[in-house]
Each structure stands twice: as C-alpha cells, then as structure tokens.
Amino acid sequence: MTAVTAPTEVARRGLAPPQRHRHVVKDAITMAWRNILNLKRTPELVVFATVQPIIFVLMFTYVFGGALNNAVGAVPYIDFLMPGVFVQTIVFGALSTGVGLAEDLQKGLIDRFRSLPMARSAVLLGRTLADLLRNVFVLLLMSVVGFLVGWRIQTNFWGYLGAILITLAFSYSLSWVFAIIGLTTKNAETTQAASFPILAVLVFASSAFVPVASMPSWLQPWAENQPVSVVINAARALTIGGPTLEPCLKAIAWIIGIVAVCAPLAVHLYRRVT
Secondary structure (H helix, E strand, O other): OHHHHHHHHHHHHOOOHHHHHHHHHHHHHHHHHHHHHHHHHOHHHHHHHHHHHHHHHHHHHHOOHHHHHHHHOOOOHHHHHHHHHHHHHHHHHOHHHHHHHHHHHHHOHHHHHHOOOOOOOHHHHHHHHHHHHHHHHHHHHHHHHHHHOOOOOOOOHHHHHHHHHHHHHHHHHHHHHHHHHHHHHOOHHHHHHHHHHHHHHHHHOOOOOOOHHHOOOOOHHHHHHOHHHHHHHHHHHHHHOOOOHHHHHHHHHHHHHHHHHHHHHHHHHHHHHO
C-alpha cells in the first residue's frame, strides 16, 4: 500500500500550488459524489433524514404549540419555532458525518482509499460536502412543510435566504466537530453514544423551542451564548425581523471559530488513524 501511495504523494508535492489545489478539489467532489450515491444504497438514511424533521415540525406545532403560544409573546409560535427546528435538525444530522467516517474506518475503506491516486484530505472534504448537500435538501423540505402548517416569513425572501445560508454554514462547521468524534471512536455505535450527550446539551439547553428567559437563571447564560442558540437567534432575526447585524455577526464568529479549530484537528486525527 505504501509503495502505491508514496509515488502519488511525491508527484503531487511536485505540482505547482494551483495544480495541487485543483487535484484536491476534484478528488473531494468525487468523494462527495460517492457519499451521495451511498444514500441510494441505504434508503433508510434518506427516510430518517426527511421523516424526522417533518415529525418535529408537526409535533411541536400541533402538540406543544397551544401550550407554548403565549410564551413567545406576539409572535406566532410556528414563526418562533421554525428557525429552531431548522438548526435542531442540522445539529442531529451532523452526527452522520462522524458515523460515516467511523463506518469507513471500521470496514477498512479508508485503507483502500489510501491505495488510490487521490489527495488524502479528499475523504474528509468529500464527507463534509456531501452532508452539506444533504442538508440543503432537508431544509428545503422542512420549509415546504412549515409553510403548509402556517409558517410565514415576516421579513422578505432575502431574510429567508440568509437564514438558510447561515444554518447551512453552521451545519458544515458541526460536521467537522463530529468528524473528530468519528475518527476518535472508530466505531459507528460508539460514535452515536459519544455524540448524544453533546447533542442533548446543545439542542435542548437552547432557545430552539422556548425563550431563554423561561429557563432557570443558572442555565440562561449558557443557553443564551452557546452556538446553537446564537445561530437560531440569527435565523429568527432574519425571518421574523428586528436587529440582525449583531446576531448574525455572533453566529458567523461561532461558525468560523468552530471550523478554524475543528477542521485542522480532524485532519490531524485522520492522518494519525490512517
């Protein structure tokens, strides 16, 4: 295996930077397409990714909406809820990045990739890109369901588009977080078990479903400033109205910070385990 990969790596190092970058981009797109095609072979993943968000929207709208409608003031609860469900869904969806990498390691596919004339970073880039594209489909589907149950954009189309883009950017940053977990555990079941406490703390101790002011005072500082709440607040400001600059800048800062820390760490772990 080393005899095959070494000449390739040496040859790539001899390329000019723009040529090396083109190889990395091409290989990453190829790996992303491979991961997307894998969804066709495992339709249960597609069902889970589409049915779960719909259930959350319907459940919180019709089961909890009546009880929580007065808790959000003059804003209809469905308008308050949808940005939270958007972010909650992509947070849970980011887990698939770690699970996918752990499965590839467990099955030995990563070792096979190393024997191919491809950039090693393409595996991580392709996985995170494929999950980003899946989230585009999921958010569009949830938007349709939301409109059917009464969700309305109180700003304009550009506000809606901004909320979608900032949510997708956050989903991409979280993919690197769970990539680290998948590369560390190297087992799909362990990855899921290790990820759930992180998911629970981020999603349920946030402003996704209820205002932070309704929480205990000791919990409010965390719930107000943790990344999930910050991104939800930005998406709400873009779709409901009100000041948008500060919430969006805070969300962008979290997104950039997560990628800046977690992407290099994930690449480092990938090189160690492979």
